[in-house]
Amino acid sequence: MSIQQSKPTKLWYQEPVNEWVEALPLGNGRIGAMIYSQSDQDIIMLNEDTLWSGYPKDTxxxxxxxxxxxxxxxxxxxxxxxxxxxxxxxxxxPFTQSYMPLGNLKLTFNNINKSLVSDYYRDLNLDSAISTTSFVHQGVCYTREAFISAVDQSMVIKLSADQPQSISFHMTMDSQLQYSVLAQDNKVILDGLCPSHVDPNYVDSLNPIIYEADDRKKGIAFRTIASVDPIGGIVTTTENGIEVAMANSVVIKVCIRTSFNGFNKLPYLEGQDYQLNCEIDWQHVRLQSYDELKQKHVVDYQSLYNRVDIHLGEDIYYDIPTNERLKRFGETQDDKGLYTLIFQYGRYLLIASSREGTTPANLQGIWNKELRAPWSSNYTVNINTQMNxxxxxxxxxxxxxxxxxxxxxxxxxxxxxxxxxxxxxxxxxxxxxxxxxxxxxxxxxxxxxxxxxxxxxxxxxxxxxxxxxxxxxxxxxxxxxxxxxxxxxxxxxxxxxxxxxxxxxxxxxxxxxxxxxxxxxxxxxxxxxxxxxxxxxxxxxxxxxxxxxxxxxxxxxxxxxxxxxxxxxxxxxxxxxxxxxxxxxxxxxxxxxxxxxxxxxxxxxxxxxxxxxxTPELAAACRTSLNLRGDDGTGWSLGWKINAWARLHDGNRALKLLKRQLQYVHTDETNYLDGGGTYPNLFDAHPPFQIDGNFGACAGIAEMFLQSNNHKVWLLPALPDEFENGYVKGLRAKDGLLVDIHFNEGKLTKALFTATADQLIKCTIIYKNSSTSVQLNKGEIFTLEGQFV
CATH class of the missing domain: 1.50.10.10 (Glycosyltransferase)
Known part of the structure; x- marks a missing residue:
């Protein structure tokens, strides 16, 4: 695996967040957070994958x-x-229930005057799944790091500075749901309750959000614990939060649990002991150091993320901030590094929103800020959930x-x-x-x-x-x-x-x-x-x-x-x-x-x-249908079309649709026809935000390099002319094959196939008009180069 440590794959910016679609997503499959970062205040918008309105009932x-x-x-x-x-x-x-926003963890830095801030920088490093913010204020360089660990089931934030006694802030939490806040023992504890019913945002209703008094109809309850662990400084408890003054550094640990106990269990009467479970999570992480938690998180995350490496040539626009890069691409349509970034971002988002033991990624992955989210942020299974x-x-x-x-x-x-x-x-x-x-x-x-x-x-x-x-x-x-x-x-x-x-x-x-x-x-x-x-x-x-x-x-x-x-x-x-x-x-x-x-x-x-x-005749009919549909559409629709053109082995048309999907969007207004595009944080724009377009684009890029079915594997079946030189390593083909593909001047130069299944694999490998049959046992590697290619 060749990951350039000097140039990590990342989204990065030189301005604070002003809109939700500029915030950066973190997640461990269960806990999600949008890092809404500003120099004088960080708002960490929290989600949890089982936090939904409603309760079990026959619909x-x-x-x-x-x-x-x-x-x-x-x-x-x-x-x-x-x-x-x-x-x-x-x-x-009746309509389905809705995915709920949990609430906000707010860090207010009263000692920071944002008009005196310079060298502002924030990023999301896809190689480590860590978000970092840094800036200089009155000669002090401040750094804030955050990640969400799947190993330790917690969010971890570190606030530091290059001079002692520089970290001062007030921490509190709030929620749009019914909630209460208690501050004690260096902790802020938020307890809350989801509604018993929420109407979809597209339904006109006099009373769209209902909290029932009947215990059998009460919604999912939840608890969040956020604790501060300072080095130096003074910690005091306020009416609704924690005040930290003049610390050298501070580590914040966030744990979340809900009462959801399965699709057929009443969440209030038969729910999980969410308060105890949250306390257990916190006790598990409270004595672990930041470096220990970070190291375990990175190892776990990279065990998934590092499986695939893609290179399409030198990333010559790497030093342009991501939002500016996206705007520039709209004018030039030329940025191979952006294709690599959007591909790996799709893989990152899947790791962050869907891990074993969690619920599936919904319409917004696990990131939602609305009480009545677009289309209830539910599982829309006539395309969108499947595309995820x-x-x-x-x-x-x-x-x-x-x-x-x-x-x-x-x-x-x-x-x-x-x-x-x-x-x-x-x-x-x-x-x-x-x-x-x-x-x-x-x-x-x-x-x-x-x-x-x-x-x-x-x-x-x-x-x-x-x-x-x-x-x-x-x-x-x-x-x-x-x-x-x-x-x-x-x-x-x-x-x-x-x-x-x-x-x-x-x-x-x-x-x-x-x-x-x-x-x-x-x-x-x-x-x-x-x-x-x-x-x-x-x-x-x-x-x-x-x-x-x-x-x-x-x-x-x-x-x-x-x-x-x-x-x-x-x-x-x-x-x-x-x-x-x-x-x-x-x-x-x-x-x-x-x-x-x-x-x-x-x-x-x-x-x-x-x-x-x-089936060439039917394939030609599909091509005609795609032409009749046109090249516009919502974000996820463009994602689907990218994959369809790739299946028709038309890489140039697939790339045209990918370019269309990467047009810069800055509005959340719904657009069904000629919307589509990408927000500053690279979230897919329906608009509004839907994550399926990110996943569709990611899969579509993979299909340009590799397709497989019925014991056949196609190499570079839809390679666009613009993808001249490069490689992709670690993709998977059917029949348990791990595949590395190298190409130069638009032509295949080498391919490696590693058998991973516990049985003899027999398949045919196809490149353009040539084919070869192979048989591999588990662990065996077949290398394709020379005369065939």
Missing amino acids: NVPGASKYYYKAMELVNQKKYKEGQELIEDQMLG YWPAEITNLSELHRPLFDLIEVLKETGSVTAQTHYDAGGFTSHHNVDIWGHSSPVGNKSRNTAGYAFWPMSAGWLCQHLYEHYEYSLDNTFLQETAYPIMKKAAQFYIDLLVQDEDGYLMLSPSTSPENAFIYEGQKSNVAKTCTMTMAIVKEIFINCIQSSKLLSMDVAFANLLQEKVDRLYPYQIGSKGQLLEWNEEFEEAEPDHRHISHLYPLHPGHEISVTD
Whole structure:
């Protein structure tokens, strides 16, 4: 691994923070913080991954299934609008709950006059996951460091100066939630309570935030302990905080716990002992030195981060502050180092927001400052949550995938009730929104024009793709047998029960929506069609993955045969009059031809059914569809398009979309059409902030260098012309392969393949028009160079 210590990979700035999208994120998967740094005050905006509104309850709509079948009849008669309105009136339940902001740790430095500050500097070092602020004030150089340790489950902050007795500040905490603060024994303790209910920010409501008095309906409780450990100086307790005067240095340790005890446990009556657990965390770290905590944190973090190294040539703009660099890129479109930075930032954000044992990364990772966050900062599983995990396997962070698998396990349980109640079906299902309570029913609250996003029982199938791909990358048979296949089989059972035969003998799932998009039929806009391309692609994919799993595990032959019989009769994809892949079962007029979703391209990406090499006609139709959609879109939409163009082996077009995504954005105003871009702190701009675009861009860059499927590995399948010289080391291909790739003048010069799976690996390696077959046992390395390349 070649990490240049003299030039750490970092985001850095020469001005204090003025907006949230300039603050820098830290996280250990569970605890998140935005470092809102100014010379005279630091605000550490805290989050915790289980801090949600609500409590367990049944959100299904009794009797909904009979209306599903009535809607099917209406749609078969092409009464699309009537079918949609019946669904909206009779099948849609309440909205999900919301991810909550915990509160703020405030450090106020009354001895600092910001007008007298010079040499201000702040950064986020991606190589160490440490944020640093420094500046000079009246001849004294001040330094503030912060990190959040996954090893020791705490946030640690060090305040220091190059002259003694220079550190003086007041520390307190507050929250937008119900809370109380107690200061004692060099500690500030904040106790709080989440609301019992929060309406989404897009719902007009007279009382959007509710705290129930009934213990059974009370929300999640939490405690935060922030302690000060000074060297020198005087510590006094104030009414709501701690005052430190004339210290040489100070270490602050922050611990957080909540009462959340699982999706089916009442958080107030059956919750974790969060106060005791927080005290245990604090007792664990209180006697450990800053250097000891820091060293353990860096070793743990780098064990993940350092697995991948990428180099695209000398970073000639390294010495330009990140915000200015981003603005400059908007003018020049030339900065290879910025591509490396955004790629590694995506990996950093996944490490910071999704570790084993935590909840999955939500719409904002784990960083949220709003009581009513955009789209509730929930799990939006019609693209966004899945996109969060696109980098997990290919960029060698496979363990970070597991929080998503844990959520799917929850949905298998809650979604079985939804399948029975809403569809009179077996198996399990979930729709487009999920929360920490395993909400699996369709949302919308019986409102008009909501079916386009709410009525979509396909997310369980899409989520199951992540289970099977984890197996394909790891070749972990135990995981396949004990975790993935039982869930996949249950999801497949739901789709078996819903399939109906059309007049031509094809099987389809009907009625259906293509997420959030609409068509026009006889002058009326509608979202509900007979079936959709994405619907059929997901059904086909999970059936095939179950069939393959049956063969690999030598079990369930009869079930696999049943699935194969269904696969052979599934409604086929259609190509339209413009040569495009149709989104619905027939060619409708599109209400929004440049819609942000490209759902009908699911079998191209994230699926693998359509490819340039194996299905060229369908791949050409996908290319036409992408051209018709255009190159604008929200941040995450641009991320999806980057990956789609990479799958079409068009690296130059993929790079064009990446450049579009890296345009500088400074507003949080929502923009669905031609928004998109990147904030000063490199967060993805929908706008507003959504983290999925960061992860989509990261995965898309990886796909330019490496793609794999069906025991084939493509090297540099979508290398842009601008990526002339460089290497990427440590990417992963399916079949348990670790891959290093070197290229010069746009051509492959060398590739190394290391087998990591506990079985013989057989695959074909492809570069342009050449291929070679290899067989490797665990630990063996195959080097490709010379005549082949």
